[in-house]
Amino acid sequence: xxxxxxxxxxxxxxxxxxxxxxxxxxxxxxxxxxxxxxxxxxxxxxxxxxxxxxxxxxxxxxxxxxxxxxxxxxxxxxxxxxxxxxxxxxxxxxxxxxxxxxxxxxxxxxxxxx
Amino acid sequence: xxxxxxxxxxxxxxxxxxxxxxxxxxxxxxxxxxxxxxxxxxxxxxxxxxxxxxxxxxxxxxxxxxxxxxxxxxxxxxxxxxxxxxxxxxxxxxxxxxxxxxxxxxxxxxxxxxxxxxxxxxxxxxxxxxxxxxxxxxxxxxxxxxxxxxxxxxxxxxxxxxxxxxxxxxxxxxxxxxxxxxxxxxxxxxxxxxxxxxxxxxxxxxxxxxxxxxxxxxxxxxxxxxxxxxxxxxxxxxxxxxxxxxxxxxxxxxxx
Numbered sequence: 001x002x003x004x005x006x007x008x009x010x011x012x013x014x015x016x017x018x019x020x021x022x023x024x025x026x027x028x029x030x031x032x033x034x035x036x037x038x039x040x041x042x043x044x045x046x047x048x049x050x051x052x053x054x055x056x057x058x059x060x061x062x063x064x065x066x067x068x069x070x071x072x073x074x075x076x077x078x079x080x081x082x083x084x085x086x087x088x089x090x091x092x093x094x095x096x097x098x099x100x101x102x103x104x105x106x107x108x109x110x111x112x113x114x
Numbered sequence: 115x116x117x118x119x120x121x122x123x124x125x126x127x128x129x130x131x132x133x134x135x136x137x138x139x140x141x142x143x144x145x146x147x148x149x150x151x152x153x154x155x156x157x158x159x160x161x162x163x164x165x166x167x168x169x170x171x172x173x174x175x176x177x178x179x180x181x182x183x184x185x186x187x188x189x190x191x192x193x194x195x196x197x198x199x200x201x202x203x204x205x206x207x208x209x210x211x212x213x214x215x216x217x218x219x220x221x222x223x224x225x226x227x228x229x230x231x232x233x234x235x236x237x238x239x240x241x242x243x244x245x246x247x248x249x250x251x252x253x254x255x256x257x258x259x260x261x262x263x264x265x266x267x268x269x270x271x272x273x274x275x276x277x278x279x280x281x282x283x284x285x286x287x288x289x290x291x292x293x294x295x296x297x298x299x300x301x302x303x304x305x306x307x308x309x310x311x312x313x314x315x316x317x318x319x320x321x322x323x324x325x326x327x328x329x330x331x332x333x334x335x336x337x338x339x340x341x342x343x344x345x346x347x348x349x350x351x352x353x354x355x356x357x358x359x360x361x362x363x364x365x366x367x368x369x370x
Contacts (some may be wrong), residue, residue: 004365005367
């Protein structure tokens with residue numbers, strides 16, 4: 001993939017994540033800080049489908065943005081074709097793992113398995 | 115006869131005559147072929163208000179230590195040969211007066227981000243190869259030999275879009291000041307990117323897509339952090355940081 005396309009995705013995910021995280025923080029203001037972290041409230045958030053969907057989108061956006069940022073930092077740190085290939089695939093794999101693990105939590109809670 | 119010889123001798127020695135003001139010139143000495151250790155040699159040099167750092171170095175070469183290695187040619191900021199770090203900042207030695215440094219000690223070192231050949235002389239291979247890579251010439255299939263295409267007319271507005279970038283003298287100061295160049299050995303560099311913009315913005319050129327493709331790789335234009343130090347140190351008033359941002363506009367679809 002061309003670097004300009006990757007960077008368009010990078011900038012786009014940043015803007016979208018800022019907007020959605022702002023909504024997420026506003027939702028937290030509806031309750032006190034300690035109260036919003038209580039077990040029942042957290043589970044209730046996950047079971048409310050639109051909110052769980054938004055958390056899933058935030059997870060995807062931040063994982064893409066964060067791991068691409070890490071890839072860029074690592075590419076600037078050291079060069080070499082083998083190293084660069086490892087960094088590219090390593091970051092892609094780590095991104096997929098984080099999304100899968102986070103999604104598993106969101107889906108299992110949403111479906112009442114927790 | 116003796117007086118005449120003395121006069122000629124004074125003329126040849128350049129600017130450094132009958133001055134009471136002196137500075138300490140510290141010159142970085144190293145020869146990677148023999149050993150990699152860098153040391154500084156200090157010289158007391160008299161100066162006048164018009165004495166440049168290059169004049170001071172040449173005074174050292176002429177009268178105190180002729181083994182100092184320095185590259186220079188035009189002495190008027192046209193050839194781009196005498197780039198070096200002067201008191202920690204990349205600058206042309208022929209374009210920097212000692213008086214403007216406001217310091218009794220002037221330290222000269224080879225430019226950062228270039229391999230040292232000896233003392234103040236660095237190798238330009240990487241910069242020139244990146245420069246060549248971006249195809250620094252007009253790409254236009256309509257050659258001059260075809261009738262009616264001998265002239266490629268441009269309005270002053272067309273020229274204004276790229277003219278400042280054509281002032282680049284390839285001195286390498288921008289690459290020396292660039293923080294990305296320091297860590298990323300494959301980065302194309304502000305000099306080549308500014309030149310890529312110079313030709314992309316030229317309406318006689320038809321190689322825009324070709325050039326954008328070259329700079330759009332994992333060590334290309336998007337590795338610039340926009341520190342802006344390239345534009346700060348350019349002795350010819352070129353603004354590579356702006357060129358890079360305008361090129362990004364093409365790649366991100368904000369410009370046609």
